[in-house]
Amino acid sequence: MTQRFAPDRPAHIGQPHLRRNALRHLAGRGAYVSDLALPRMVHAAFLRSPMAHGRITALDLDEARAAPGVIAVYSAADLNPMCQGWTGVLSHFAGMTSPAQSILADQEVLWVGHPVAMVIARTRAEAEDACEKILLDIDDLPAVAGFAPALDPDMPAAAEASASNLCFRAELKTEGAAAAFDGAALVVEGEWRFGRHTAVTLEPRAVVADYDPASGQLTVHHGTQTPFQFQDVYARQFGLPDNRVRVISPDVGGSFGMKLHLYHEEMATVAASLKLHRPVRFVADRLESFTSDIHARDHKVKARMALDGQGQVLAMEVLDRTLIGPYSTYPRTSVAEGNQVIRLMGAPYAMPDYHGVLEVLFQNKVQTSQYRAVGHPIAVQVTEALIDLAAEKLGLDPFEMRARNVVADDAYPCASATGYRFEKLSHQESLRRLRALMDYDGLRAEQAALREKGIHRGIGLATFVEITNPGAAFYGVGGARISAQDGAVVRLTPGGEAHCAISVTEQGQGTETIIAQIVADQLGLTPDQVKVVTGDTDATPSGGATWACRGAGIGGETALRAGRKLAEQLCRIAGAILQAAPESLALRGGAVVDAATGAERLALAELARIATYRPDTLPEGTDNSLSVAQHFAPQGYPFGFTNGVQAAWVEVDTETGLVKLLKHWVVEDCGRIINPLLVDEQIRGGVVQGLGAALYEECLYDDAGQLLNGSLADYLVPMAGEMPDILIGHVETPTEDTILGAKGVGEAGTAAAGAAVMNAVNDALRPFGARLCQTPMTPARILAALGIGPTERDETWN
Amino acid sequence: MELTGSHSLTQPPETVWRALFDPEVLARAIPGCETLAQTSDDAFAATVKLKIGPVSARFKGEVELADKEPPFACTLSGKGSGGIAGFAKGAARVTLAPEGTGTVLSYTAEAALGGKLAALGSRLIQATAAKLADEFFTRFADVLNETTTTATTD
Numbered sequence: 040m041t042q043r044f045a046p047d048r049p050a051h052i053g054q055p056h057l058r059r060n061a062l063r064h065l066a067g068r069g070a071y072v073s074d075l076a077l078p079r080m081v082h083a084a085f086l087r088s089p090m091a092h093g094r095i096t097a098l099d100l101d102e103a104r105a106a107p108g109v110i111a112v113y114s115a116a117d118l119n120p121m122c123q124g125w126t127g128v129l130s131h132f133a134g135m136t137s138p139a140q141s142i143l144a145d146q147e148v149l150w151v152g153h154p155v156a157m158v159i160a161r162t163r164a165e166a167e168d169a170c171e172k173i174l175l176d177i178d179d180l181p182a183v184a185g186f187a188p189a190l191d192p193d194m195p196a197a198a199e200a201s202a203s204n205l206c207f208r209a210e211l212k213t214e215g216a217a218a219a220f221d222g223a224a225l226v227v228e229g230e231w232r233f234g235r236h237t238a239v240t241l242e243p244r245a246v247v248a249d250y251d252p253a254s255g256q257l258t259v260h261h262g263t264q265t266p267f268q269f270q271d272v273y274a275r276q277f278g279l280p281d282n283r284v285r286v287i288s289p290d291v292g293g294s295f296g297m298k299l300h301l302y303h304e305e306m307a308t309v310a311a312s313l314k315l316h317r318p319v320r321f322v323a324d325r326l327e328s329f330t331s332d333i334h335a336r337d338h339k340v341k342a343r344m345a346l347d348g349q350g351q352v353l354a355m356e357v358l359d360r361t362l363i364g365p366y367s368t369y370p371r372t373s374v375a376e377g378n379q380v381i382r383l384m385g386a387p388y389a390m391p392d393y394h395g396v397l398e399v400l401f402q403n404k405v406q407t408s409q410y411r412a413v414g415h416p417i418a419v420q421v422t423e424a425l426i427d428l429a430a431e432k433l434g435l436d437p438f439e440m441r442a443r444n445v446v447a448d449d450a451y452p453c454a455s456a457t458g459y460r461f462e463k464l465s466h467q468e469s470l471r472r473l474r475a476l477m478d479y480d481g482l483r484a485e486q487a488a489l490r491e492k493g494i495h496r497g498i499g500l501a502t503f504v505e506i507t508n509p510g511a512a513f514y515g516v517g518g519a520r521i522s523a524q525d526g527a528v529v530r531l532t533p534g535g536e537a538h539c540a541i542s543v544t545e546q547g548q549g550t551e552t553i554i555a556q557i558v559a560d561q562l563g564l565t566p567d568q569v570k571v572v573t574g575d576t577d578a579t580p581s582g583g584a585t586w587a588c589r590g591a592g593i594g595g596e597t598a599l600r601a602g603r604k605l606a607e608q609l610c611r612i613a614g615a616i617l618q619a620a621p622e623s624l625a626l627r628g629g630a631v632v633d634a635a636t637g638a639e640r641l642a643l644a645e646l647a648r649i650a651t652y653r654p655d656t657l658p659e660g661t662d663n664s665l666s667v668a669q670h671f672a673p674q675g676y677p678f679g680f681t682n683g684v685q686a687a688w689v690e691v692d693t694e695t696g697l698v699k700l701l702k703h704w705v706v707e708d709c710g711r712i713i714n715p716l717l718v719d720e721q722i723r724g725g726v727v728q729g730l731g732a733a734l735y736e737e738c739l740y741d742d743a744g745q746l747l748n749g750s751l752a753d754y755l756v757p758m759a760g761e762m763p764d765i766l767i768g769h770v771e772t773p774t775e776d777t778i779l780g781a782k783g784v785g786e787a788g789t790a791a792a793g794a795a796v797m798n799a800v801n802d803a804l805r806p807f808g809a810r811l812c813q814t815p816m817t818p819a820r821i822l823a824a825l826g827i828g829p830t831e832r833d834e835t836w837n
Numbered sequence: 838m839e840l841t842g843s844h845s846l847t848q849p850p851e852t853v854w855r856a857l858f859d860p861e862v863l864a865r866a867i868p869g870c871e872t873l874a875q876t877s878d879d880a881f882a883a884t885v886k887l888k889i890g891p892v893s894a895r896f897k898g899e900v901e902l903a904d905k906e907p908p909f910a911c912t913l914s915g916k917g918s919g920g921i922a923g924f925a926k927g928a929a930r931v932t933l934a935p936e937g938t939g940t941v942l943s944y945t946a947e948a949a950l951g952g953k954l955a956a957l958g959s960r961l962i963q964a965t966a967a968k969l970a971d972e973f974f975t976r977f978a979d980v981l982n983e984t985t986t987t988a989t990t991d
Contacts, residue, residue, distance in 0.1 A: 089923035089952025151952060171920045223867075326956055743949060749956025 044223035048738060051566050052555040052779075055716035056548040059566075060290070070289040072262040075324050080247065080318040081110050083308055084166035086156040086173050087330065088148035091182035091403035091744025092197065092365075099174035103158055106172050108165030108438050109314060113157045115145035118310045121375035122276040125301060127367035129517030132374050135207035135399070137367035138200035142306045143441035148177055149198055149365035150403050151746055152330025157307045159319060162310055182403045184744035186339060187837045189362055189400040197365040197401040207374040211381060213456050215697040216394035220352035223345035227428040232813040232836050233417050234737035235337040235362075238410055242292020243323040244332065246305045248312035258285045259309060264294040264546050264585040268370070270576045271520050273309055288574035292460060294546045295411040295728070297332050299586055301369045304331060329749040334738055335410035337362045338380065339836075344425040345392075350433045352444050354392035354456075355385045357421070358660055361399050364406030370519045373407050374399045379414030379506065385422050385680060386504035387466050388444040393456035403744045409586070411728055412789035415505060420794040423501040424812070427798050431805070437500050437798070438479060440496065440682075442470055459504075462675075464682040465708045465770045468504060472768045473500075473684050473706040490806070498700070499687045499799030503791035507588035507709070507783025508679030510672065510776070525579025525594050527601040529558055529666040531609060533651040535629070536643025537569040538603070542582025543594030544574045549717040549786060550590050554598045556713060557779065561602025562609070563626030564643070580668060588783020591713055592679055593671065596777040601669035608667055612650055613641050615661045638792055640716050675776035683707035683787055685726070688763075691803040693825055696818030698734060698800055700763040707787050708770040711780035713809040715769070718784050723765045725788020731757040733793035737815050739812050741833065838950075840929075843943035844974040848981055850933040850940045854908030856981050857931070866977040868969050870946055871895070879903070880956035885917065889950075889965050894922030909933050922954020942974070 063069065100112040124139035144155045156173050183189050183197040189204045196204050220226060257279055263269055264284040274281035291298065304321050312319040323331065338361045345353040359380045363373035374397075381395035430440035445466035446453060454460045472480075479498070486496050514521040521621040527541040539558045545551045551573060555566035562569075572578050582597070583589060584628040606626050613631040614621035617640055619800035625634040631641040649656060657663060673679070688702040705722050712718050734753035739747045748754045773780025793814060800821070801810050809824040813836065822828045846853055856862045860881065863871040869886040876882050878903040886895045898917025905911045914928035927948035934941045949955075950962055959967070 086921060087952070089954075151955070167921070173920075176918075326953060329956065741949075741955070743951070745949075745951050745955035745959075747955055747959040749953075753960055 042633040050560045052713050053562050054114070054556065054714065056552055056556055056566055056714055058717060059552045059555065060545065064290070071292055072247055072260045072289065073242050073292070074815060075260055075320070076246050077247060077249060080320055081159050081161060081315065081498055082166050083165040083311060083319055083321040084158050084163060084170050085154040085304060085307070086157055086158070086170045088144060088177065090148060090155040090177050090179060091151050091184060092180040093148050093177035094180060095144065095148060095175065096178050097174060097176035098156065100156060101702060102172040102174070103169040104628060105167070105635040106169035106281060108161040109158060109169045110161070111159040111311065112169065112173070113143070113307070113311065113690065114155070115141065118142040118157065118307055119145055121310045121313065122306065125276065125369040127369040127372045129372055129514065129519055131517035132207055132209070132372060132378065135367065135372065135374055136201070137206060137576050138198045138365070140303070140366055140369060142303055142310060147199055150405050151744060152327070152405055154303050154307065157311065159311055159315065163575065179643065182744035183401065184403055184740055184742055185213045185837050186360065186362060189402050191835060197403045199396045201401055204401045205398065206401050207397070209378060209381065209397040211395045211457055213392045213394070215392040216354050216356065219392040220345045223353055224348040224800060225346045225429060225432055226343055226345035227425050227432060229424060229428065229492040229812055231340045231421055231424065233336045234814055234835060235334045235407070236732050236736035237334045237738055238293065238295045238297035239328070239754070240293030240295065240297060243325065243328045244298060244302065244304070245262060245322040246308050247318055247320045248309040249318040250316060252316050255283050256285065257283060257309065257313070258287065259395040260287045260289070261305065262291045263288050263298045264291065264544055265299040265583070266544065266574055266576050267542060267584060267811065268299065268521055269579045272370070272611055276306070277309065277313060285575070285577045288544055291546050294585070296409045296413065297587065300333050300371065300408050305599070325409060325751060326749045329738065329754065330405055330746055333368060333406055333408040334404070334731070335407055336378065336417065337407055338377070340380070340417060340421050342384070342421045342425060346429050350435050350440055350443055352388050352390045354387065354394070355422070355425070357381055357384050357395040358682050359395070359397050359417070362402045362404070365403055366406065368406045368408035370521060371409050371514060375409060376407070376414045379407040380417045383415060383418035383457060383504060384454050384457065386418070386457070386459060387446065387502040389446045389450070390456050395457065404740060411725065415503065415786060415790035416729060416732060416793045419501055419503045419791045420797055423794040423798055427801065438470065438474060441500060441502055442467070445470065459630065459678070459680065460676055461680050462774055462776065463772050464504065464680060465772050466682055466684070469682060469684045469706045469708060470502070472770060473686055473704060475707060476766060476768045477686050477704045494690065495693055495803045496690045497799040497801065497803030499689070499795040499797065499802055500684065501791040501794035501798060502684045503682065503787070505588065505681045505783070505787050505790050506678045507681055508592035508673050509587045509589060510674070510677050511676035513587065514778040522581060522583040524670050525582030525597040526627050526668065526670040528666060528668045529601040529605045531605065531643065531647050533647050535642065535647040537564055538572070539569055539598060540579040542579050542584055542596060543590045544584040546585050548590070548721060549714065550585070551596065553591055553595060553713045554716060557595050557598045558602040561599060561606050564629055567724055568629070574692060580670065588785045590783070591781045592710070592774070592777065593673055595713060595781050596779045597669060597671040599779045600671055601667055604667040604669050608662070608664060609643070609646060611784065612647055612657070612661065612663060615658050616646065616649060617641060673776060678780040679710070679774050679776065681707070681709045681782045681784065681787060685791040686793040687799040689796060689799040689803060691800055693807065696821035696825070698816065698821070700761065700796070703765045703792065703795070705788060706763065706770065707784065708772050709784035709787065710771065710782035711773040712769060712771055713781055713803040719767050720784055721784045722767050722788045725786060726765050726792040727757050727762055729789040729792025730762070730796060732814060733796045734815050737835070742834070838948050838962060840948060840970060841944065842970055843941055844978065845936065845939060845941055846978055846981060849938060850908040850935055853933055853940045853942060853981065856977070856984070858902070862977070862980050862984070865980050866973055868972045868976070887969070889954055890961040891988065892922050892954055892957050892962065894919030894954065896925060900911040919954060923950060923954040925950050925954065942964045
């Protein structure tokens with residue numbers, strides 16, 4: 040067994056170090072791809088389909104080619120043959136199907152925004168002007184837009200290459216599921232609708248592709264969270280050796296899962312650079328972001344829960360239907376979200392039986408795929424709404440209801456009815472902490488007192504389980520070339536400082552800060568003595584980078600092991616210099632010390648000087664290496680699950696339907712906390728994104744598949760002024776799978792914030808007999824639930 | 838989106854009917870009309886420049902007439918492509934009813950937008966369409982009055 044992390048040692052791990060890139064960003068010294076200007080760089084703009092589904096009958100590029108400043112105009116005929124098509128299916132999603140994708144629309148357009156032609160010009164403005172001069176004629180085909188047409192067997196498929204609109208179906212069933220419902224004392228049920236929303240990153244998608252034919256080198260500056268994945272994609276798709284493809288991801292202005300999918304525009308930009316032998320830049324504008332960035336959610340869930348007379352959950356039965364795009368997204372697919380929805384249902388609870396069905400349906404809207412908290416908000420919202428319904432029917436307090444049902448803290452390891460294996464979670468302790476943190480009993484008293492005055496406040500609770508630290512079981516086993524491992528090179532500089540080049544990336548979440556803390560502790564340095572380099576496939580070993588809350592748990596462990604390996608090597612060199620046994624030495628305070636007494640033996644700077652400039656003075660045969668490389672892949676549990684519970688305190692104006700968020704609490708257990716400041720930042724940011732989905736954000740389409748709110752004037756995002764104070768508490772249950780013991784935290788806030796708020800709104804509305812079951816909970820929908828105005832479900836339900 | 842409206846005109850249905858199919862009258866009455874040509878007995882091709890919300894676009898399109906019941910009713914349908922701005926399409930049933938010596942022109946129209954126009958202009962389209970319809974009929978009435986006045990003087 041590897042030596043465990045020892046928290047009693049003076050350490051930087053666990054300390055609230057400030058995010059090291061924050062000052063640089065505040066000073067306006069961020070380095071974003073959007074701001075990059077290279078010599079001879081040209082700009083791309085796309086002509087996009089204005090129709091959701093149709094057949095191209097005419098495409099005339101001649102006038103655009105002659106327009107001022109235009110360097111090239113490309114159609115599918117020019118670009119598509121340059122690369123292989125890509126198909127977003129994985130073999131572990133048995134039976135899933137999807138049409139292949141190619142760079143530009145060829146004959147058939149499949150959603151509003153589908154790129155049809157690409158213009159390259161000296162400036163973006165000239166490229167856009169030339170797009171105006173392209174003659175494009177499209178004959179309408181029936182558009183699949185919404186559940187009704189997607190489920191209609193007489194409706195043609197969203198893409199002519201598809202046999203039907205069913206992309207994937209999955210079913211999970213325990214033997215006792217049906218019997219559990221037959222024997223139940225109580226069955227509660229409902230149907231929920233989760234609107235489509237998207238990432239709305241501050242910096243839109245940005246790419247500058249730069250092919251140099253003299254060296255055969257393709258350099259792609261790409262605002263992504265997975266540079267190695269794109270190195271592999273560009274190399275394979277365009278037939279280049281992967282060591283001749285360099286992807287550089289400097290500062291990225293928000294990614295949230297949206298920037299790890301393969302997009303047509305990025306492929307077109309690379310293709311254009313390969314053709315033109317000069318740098319080509321594409322940066323999406325806001326409307327392009329709305330019509331070409333992946334969207335998320337768009338689910339409709341029917342679910343019921345069986346309970347015994349004491350309120351013990353016996354089973355759940357779930358039908359989740361989700362509408363994706365005309366094809367499944369590459370390389371992670373568009374079915375992973377639904378797959379997680381049906382597997383995360385009831386996850387916090389000791390629920391013996393389960394029956395879940397997932398149906399993933401094609402339609403003519405922009406594709407959907409992984410976005411922060413993939414599937415979690417849906418599973419949590421449905422489960423927690425049913426728990427509240429059951430508590431109401433049984434006359435139990437929601438806290439008591441959850442306390443009776445969560446898996447006991449001493450019952451681990453265990454597995455869920457849906458097949459997830461849990462190493463060790465802390466639901467009971469989290470509930471206890473939350474109850475104290477929020478003064479639950481005081482709030483209930485306040486709620487009752489305010490009811491008397493006609494003020495309607497509600498308390499909502501939501502327990503959750505989050506998937507983090509995924510191993511290759513996530514994608515790799517299905518054939519995806521997505522790395523579940525990471526790599527680091529750590530070295531001591533000739534001046535005695537440290538340098539760590541690591542494959543996990545910095546998306547603003549503080550990766551570089553925690554890596555510096557971890558490496559510093561292994562080398563007896565301070566974090567500011569550790570320079571961390573990320574986001575460049577030529578500069579760091581290959582690895583998975585940023586997705587599925589793996590940076591701290593997997594990247595952190597990689598850094599820790601690399602740091603330890605270097606520490607051992609430094610002690611060997613020091614041992615040779617000092618004529619001491621390496622095991623008797625340790626690194627502390629920037630020096631090699633006697634491990635037993637702590638007495639300084641040799642400054643690291645002196646060790647580095649000798650090893651670098653006077654290796655001739657070392658005993659013969661001494662390895663003077665000051666660099667080590669280390670890779671790490673999670674073993675043991677396929678996923679590192681975390682858990683927590685959230686609570687929301689809201690006030691609903693029953694005349695206007697407006698919801699005021701008064702306060703929000705989160706108690707979270709992400710294992711070893713490396714930096715409490717950054718963990719709290721992650722939770723708060725995640726909560727805000729969850730609240731956005733619950734109350735404001737929705738991509739609205741008409742029944743012809745036209746997006747109706749493609750600007751920030753019409754698409755609402757949560758603003759600071761609407762956000763409540765978010766109080767956070769922690770339970771720390773390190774994973775035994777690694778030395779570091781850290782798990783992920785980036786999606787925890789988003790996982791359950793919406794569920795807590797929906798339960799709180801419904802708690803506030805309980806005296807009115809009104810209940811919300813659609814997100815976002817807009818004022819109109821709240822008023823409809825209250826029987827004010829049109830009470831029919833609006834067209835967005837279908 | 839559905840639009841309905843009616844306008845009173847001082848001319849009898851027969852005069853209004855003729856004007857409705859007169860390219861010169863239409864070119865002057867249609868807001869933003871740059872070109873208008875009759876391509877067959879029942880079809881016109883037009884270029885119209887419009888601004889809907891934040892989006893300006895030059896639409897090239899065709900309008901067809903169908904279900905004619907001279908001089909009382911007809912259906913106009915058309916589709917205009919606005920390049921990167923998207924497209925607009927729609928159909929309107931127009932009826933002319935005698936009222937004293939004049940005519941009441943009523944219409945029921947269905948219109949749809951696509952592409953950038955839909956994404957950015959949906960919130961404003963109802964108001965814009967109502968304004969455009971109003972502008973059309975005001976100008977149409979003006980042109981009619983002018984031509985009929987000229988005719989009388991001649």
